[in-house]
Amino acid sequence: MIRIAVDAMGGDYAPREVVYGAVIAAREWPIAIQLVGSPDLVSRELRRHNVAGLNLSIVPASEVVAMDEKPSRAILRKKDSSIVVTTRQVHDGLADGMVAAGSTGAAAVAAQIGLGRIANVARSAIACSMPTSTPNRVIVLDVGANVDCDSHQLFQFAQMGSILSKGLYHIENPRVGILNIGSEESKGSQLVQDAYKLLKAGGNLNFIGFVEGRDFPMGKVDVVVTDGFTGNIALKTSEGIAKMINLMLQQELLSTARGKIGGMIAKPSFQALRKRIDYSESGGALLVGVKGVCVIAHGGSTHTAIKNAIRVAADMVQARIVETIEKTLALTAAGSVS
Amino acid sequence: MIRIAVDAMGGDYAPREVVYGAVIAAREWPIAIQLVGSPDLVSRELRRHNVAGLNLSIVPASEVVAMDEKPSRAILRKKDSSIVVTTRQVHDGLADGMVAAGSTGAAAVAAQIGLGRIANVARSAIACSMPTSTPNRVIVLDVGANVDCDSHQLFQFAQMGSILSKGLYHIENPRVGILNIGSEESKGSQLVQDAYKLLKAGGNLNFIGFVEGRDFPMGKVDVVVTDGFTGNIALKTSEGIAKMINLMLQQELLSTARGKIGGMIAKPSFQALRKRIDYSESGGALLVGVKGVCVIAHGGSTHTAIKNAIRVAADMVQARIVETIEKTLALTAAGSVS
Numbered sequence: 151m152i153r154i155a156v157d158a159m160g161g162d163y164a165p166r167e168v169v170y171g172a173v174i175a176a177r178e179w180p181i182a183i184q185l186v187g188s189p190d191l192v193s194r195e196l197r198r199h200n201v202a203g204l205n206l207s208i209v210p211a212s213e214v215v216a217m218d219e220k221p222s223r224a225i226l227r228k229k230d231s232s233i234v235v236t237t238r239q240v241h242d243g244l245a246d247g248m249v250a251a252g253s254t255g256a257a258a259v260a261a262q263i264g265l266g267r268i269a270n271v272a273r274s275a276i277a278c279s280m281p282t283s284t285p286n287r288v289i290v291l292d293v294g295a296n297v298d299c300d301s302h303q304l305f306q307f308a309q310m311g312s313i314l315s316k317g318l319y320h321i322e323n324p325r326v327g328i329l330n331i332g333s334e335e336s337k338g339s340q341l342v343q344d345a346y347k348l349l350k351a352g353g354n355l356n357f358i359g360f361v362e363g364r365d366f367p368m369g370k371v372d373v374v375v376t377d378g379f380t381g382n383i384a385l386k387t388s389e390g391i392a393k394m395i396n397l398m399l400q401q402e403l404l405s406t407a408r409g410k411i412g413g414m415i416a417k418p419s420f421q422a423l424r425k426r427i428d429y430s431e432s433g434g435a436l437l438v439g440v441k442g443v444c445v446i447a448h449g450g451s452t453h454t455a456i457k458n459a460i461r462v463a464a465d466m467v468q469a470r471i472v473e474t475i476e477k478t479l480a481l482t483a484a485g486s487v488s
Numbered sequence: 489m490i491r492i493a494v495d496a497m498g499g500d501y502a503p504r505e506v507v508y509g510a511v512i513a514a515r516e517w518p519i520a521i522q523l524v525g526s527p528d529l530v531s532r533e534l535r536r537h538n539v540a541g542l543n544l545s546i547v548p549a550s551e552v553v554a555m556d557e558k559p560s561r562a563i564l565r566k567k568d569s570s571i572v573v574t575t576r577q578v579h580d581g582l583a584d585g586m587v588a589a590g591s592t593g594a595a596a597v598a599a600q601i602g603l604g605r606i607a608n609v610a611r612s613a614i615a616c617s618m619p620t621s622t623p624n625r626v627i628v629l630d631v632g633a634n635v636d637c638d639s640h641q642l643f644q645f646a647q648m649g650s651i652l653s654k655g656l657y658h659i660e661n662p663r664v665g666i667l668n669i670g671s672e673e674s675k676g677s678q679l680v681q682d683a684y685k686l687l688k689a690g691g692n693l694n695f696i697g698f699v700e701g702r703d704f705p706m707g708k709v710d711v712v713v714t715d716g717f718t719g720n721i722a723l724k725t726s727e728g729i730a731k732m733i734n735l736m737l738q739q740e741l742l743s744t745a746r747g748k749i750g751g752m753i754a755k756p757s758f759q760a761l762r763k764r765i766d767y768s769e770s771g772g773a774l775l776v777g778v779k780g781v782c783v784i785a786h787g788g789s790t791h792t793a794i795k796n797a798i799r800v801a802a803d804m805v806q807a808r809i810v811e812t813i814e815k816t817l818a819l820t821a822a823g824s825v826s
Contacts, residue, residue: 283735294669297677331632331720339635339717363724367732379677380721382669383714386701387722391729394705397621398764399737402757409757416750419740426736 151182151205152464153246155239158187158195159214159232161251161451168251169195171456176204178457181464184209184245186236211235217449221256225263233257237264240442247443247463251434251451258295258437258446265442268472270479273303274439275378276446277314278385279432284369286321289314290329292378293385293435299377301344304328308355309482310438310475311373317469318462324372327361329380335359341377352482392427430455433462438475443467489520489543490802491584493577496525496533497552497570499589499789506589507533509794514542516795519802522547522583524574549573555787559594563601571595575602578780585781585801587772589789596633596775596784603780606810608817611641612777613716614784615652616723617770622707624659627652628667630716631723631773637715639682642666646693647820648776648813649711655807656800662710665699667718673697679715690820730765768793771800776813781805 156172158165165187172183173196182205185192189210196206213231215224225234233252237260239245250257254276262274275292282288289311292299299307308326315324328345330338335346337360349357361371363384376384399420403413413420425431434447434455443466447459466472494510496503503525510521511534520543523530527548534544551569553562563572571590575598577583588595592614600612613630620626627649630637637645646664653662666683668676673684675698687695699709701722714722737758741751751758763769772785772793781804785797804810 281732281736283732283739297669329721331635331717331724362728363721363726364728364731367725367728376721379669380718383667383701383718383722384725386669387705387725388701388729390700390702390705391726392733393702394619394621395730395733395761395765398619398761399757401621402760402764403754405760406757409754412750412752412754412757414750416741416747416754419737419744419747419750422740422743423733423736426740427733 151180152467153182153184154460154463155184155186155209155236155245155248156456156460157232157236157248157250158185158192159211160257161447162449163452164251165191165195167452168456170199171453172206172460173199173201173204174453175457175460176206179461179464181205181460183460184239186211186239187232188212209235209239215256217253219256221253221259224256225260233260234264237261241265246467247445249445249447249456249459249463251447251456251459252449254294254435254446257444261437261440261442261444265440265444268439268441268476268479270483271439271475272306273299274437275307275310277311277436277438279436280366280388281426281432282367282369286369286372287319288366288369288372288374290366290374290376290381290385291438292376293381294378295437296378299341301341301348304341304345304375304377305348305352306479307375308349308357308373309478311375312355313471313474313478314436314438315372317471317474318465321372323356325358326355326373326375327358327365327371329374329376329384330360330362333360333362345375389429396424431458433458436462436466438471441472443472489518490805491520491522492798492801493522493524493547493574493583493586494794494798495570495574495586495588496523496530497549498595499785500787501790502589503529503533505790506794508537509791510544510798511537511539511542512791513795513798514544517799517802519543519798521798522577524549524577525570526550547573547577553594555591557594559591559597562594563598571598572602575599579603584805585783587783587785587794587797587801589785589794589797590787592632592773592784595782599775599778599780599782603778603782606777606779606814606817608821609777609813610644611637612775613645613648615649615774615776617774618704618726619764619770620705620707624707624710625657626704626707626710626712628704628712628714628719628723629776630714631719632716633775634716637679639679639686642679642683642713642715643686643690644817645713646687646695646711647816649713650693651809651812651816652774652776653710655809655812656803659710661694663696664693664711664713665696665703665709667712667714667722668698668700671698671700683713727767734762769796771796774800774804776809779810781810
């Protein structure tokens with residue numbers, strides 16, 4: 151059975167929503183879940199649920215890293231914080247993967263320090279799975295781990311993104327694009343120009359060239375690579391625009407009697423739409439390039455988001471993402487492309 | 489009466505939609521419109537409408553710059569192309585502002601060459617007015633004129649954006665933010681860090697610090713400054729996500745009988761929503777920093793987009809945007825901030 155360690159103390163609604171999410175995940179799937187945190191607080195939350203027969207355990211951790219602490223310093227100091235202990239479970243082979251909500255920065259730093267980088271990986275990246283207008287999802291990376299990147303790192307992001315797309319979504323030959331301000335070969339910054347050359351030369355990825363911000367939501371590409379600054383802007387702009395349209399839709403429906411009636415009747419359609427674009431359905435961000443499975447859920451995660459993050463972590467273990475990255479990048483490093 | 493020169497040959501649906509848009513603009517507002525292009529083609533289009541008493545004239549231009557031509561070369565070679573002649577009308581004082589649809593790059597290059605930069609402006613920028621969930625619009629610049637920027641240029645973008653926000657939307661003290669991956673002072677690239685310091689030190693703008701991609705669609709800021717690479721990604725991602733949600737909404741409504749009925753009843757609300765997020769309502773991108781008013785409409789502009797672009801150009805003339813930029817930047821250059 152796949153074992154996932156969950157930082158029970160991370161996120162805006164911890165430990166309540168984290169424990170709740172873990173309980174429903176354990177009910178739904180054959181996953182052994184380790185809740186890392188204050189035994190008192192976690193067991194108090196567990197008592198709110200019927201956990202008979204579920205594969206849930208508590209791993210004690212006495213400290214907590216707060217949202218406003220500087221990640222790197224806090225991680226190094228608080229050796230018995232829930233995030234550090236969660237990471238240690240994976241590092242020590244006591245868990246197969248981890249889930250943490252809360253500060254993405256703190257979780258990423260903890261995992262980078264605690265798990266270490268896979269050999270030949272220059273930089274780990276945060277990958278995000280986003281919905282498209284087609285049934286498929288698109289993986290965008292990096293969305294925030296590295297403000298500055300070089301072209302070689304973007305090349306490796308393309309490799310890791312392809313492995314995620316294949317492993318998690320069973321897309322046979324994922325289309326890889328570089329995020330740019332135009333699709334013409336001559337456009338863009340030095341970074342994307344250099345990455346273009348590397349990816350064009352570099353062998354066995356299904357590289358389709360430059361893609362624009364308006365392409366990936368339409369499902370025209372399976373993996374989008376970008377530096378962490380641009381990727382983070384694209385991700386958060388997407389969130390902002392989705393929220394804006396949702397609000398506007400409500401405003402318009404509520405502003406007329408006809409809108410109110412139509413909106414009431416069509417409510418299930420709106421709910422289905424919201425589910426498709428809701429981040430809590432996607433399971434959070436995936437830290438790739440570290441020696442272990444690490445899913446970072448949104449700070450505002452409620453139980454559904456936590457439940458889905460646990461499922462995605464288990465999927466990554468099942469798909470052997472870490473092992474495949476290790477093998478693929480070792481081959482590339484040994485081969486002509488470096 | 490304000491005189492606007494319009495490149496009648498630019499855009500995917502030129503000259504038909506451009507001429508049509510000009511006709512309805514001339515009907516709706518007291519604007520004298522000069523249609524620049526092939527007299528034969530333009531007058532053939534004009535014959536399709538009742539133009540009695542309208543202030544419309546034709547300015548002949550024998551050549552056209554095609555969408556796939558390299559802008560800088562085409563502009564320098566084709567001295568009698570509609571875009572070059574349109575620009576010349578403004579430069580020679582025969583028109584107060586210009587509107588061009590089609591390749592944003594070609595229009596921007598033509599205006600930069602034909603009009604020249606305002607004194608003390610380091611770089612012209614393309615500003616885009618975007619809808620928010622509030623009744624106000626947000627101005628984002630640069631969205632594509634400059635792939636690389638320095639902090640001084642971002643500072644000037646903030647000045648020019650504020651002038652646009654005041655002049656076009658009558659916002660008294662526009663809130664200015666720098667687009668970044670977090671709102672904390674310590675976050676982001678060297679560029680945004682340096683721009684932060686300049687804007688914090690630099691006097692009389694209402695600088696509110698860093699803003700994220702999820703802030704501006706919520707109307708938390710009036711002017712967003714960013715380099716042209718990041719801004720273009722944010723703009724096109726916004727377009728892509730809006731299009732995706734629109735498609736998803738249709739898919740969900742059409743997938744059930746209840747959705748179809750509710751959707752039919754609520755149709756006016758959806759139309760109102762679409763109008764709010766439709767680029768053709770906003771009138772296109774504004775090239776600022778050049779010695780003249782220049783509005784660049786979307787390549788796919790239909791008559792409504794052209795009509796609105798003409799209105800925005802007239803608004804910019806009325807608000808004396810160019811003169812205010814000239815004065816403000818001369819003062820800053822003479823003062824302590826440079």
